[in-house]
Amino acid sequence: MSTFRRALVVLAVLAAAACAGEGNSAPIALSWEPMDDLNAGLPDAVRVYSGVDAVAPLRAWYVLVRPGGGVALRVAAAADSDGVETSSEIAERTAARVVLNGGYFRMGEVPMRHVGLLMVDGEIVEPAVDSVLRDGERYYLARGALGFLTDGSPDIAWVSSREGVLYAWDDPPPNRPERRITQLDLEGLPVWPARDAVAAGPVLVMDGAVRVTTDAEVFFGTKIPDQNPRTAAGVTGDGELVVVVIDGRQRGSRGVDLIELAEIMLNLGSVEAVNLDGGGSTTLVVDGVLVNRPLGSQTERQVMSALLILEQ
Secondary structure (H helix, E strand, C coil): CHHHHCCEEEECCHHHHHHCCCCCCCCEEEEEEECHHHHCCCCCCEEEEEEEECCCCEEEEEEEECCECCEEEEEEECCCCCCCECHHHHHHHHCCCEEEECCEEECCCCCCEEECCEEECCEEEECCCCEEEECCEEEECCEEEEEEECCCCEEEEEEEEECCEEEEECCCCCCECCECCCCCCCCCCCECCEEEEEECCCEEEECCEECCCCCCCCCCCCCCCCCECEEEEEEECCCCEEEEEECCCECCECCECHHHHHHHHHHCCEEEEEECCCHHHCCEEECCEECCCHHHCCCCCCECEEEEEEEC
């Protein structure tokens, strides 16, 4: 796609960012370059790019993957007894060429618990979240998830689960602050044929347009919409997977809010995209090398789930 070959992507996000409450004073201008040193050893179906905006400032990376082409897409759950591993540890254990952090999890709990859907090799490790409490009120919801379908293709949807079956929504239940959905009706929803899946949210792009469903997925009242380090995944019009990592909370890279992240995903050709876990969990490991700098260091936070790109 020509979108992926452009050296400069200029994102006109001033109005959207202002609506998100960030009040940024300049549009993001990420200059993308292929990482030839990494790409030389990767399968032709996998390409890694780095991006810099010195003004914002931002440091970012994306990986473009053509399904098939000698590579497989998978989701992994941490295998250590405490339920967490670093992305580098997962890469070493699975021999994955590329590993990124996956979904949310509750830190400090024993045992730790994945927050939202986690499905590995057809087995649901953790079901989809179907409700949350906000200000003492229970909201019923469906959150965004990335799935690798039984035919090997990537897909993004708002997903519910019931009795071991996944269902996809065309539109999420329309929650709003102080206007909540009080029950879920899954009758008539199509089965989502995922082999592997991980949820986080919110959805950023759908049907080729920015659509950040923060309210519907009940992320209002949290820090998730704010400016943060980010990991996100998208699907292009050609069915390719594009995954993005953006450093944040450091002098050389401030991070982005959800509207800015959605515009980045759109400009990289995504027709669907979803926000994954971010903050200190944000990691990109390629051939055993930690590419980004989580929170400005080379120390990785352990995570409960990860996205894998494996050579077949």
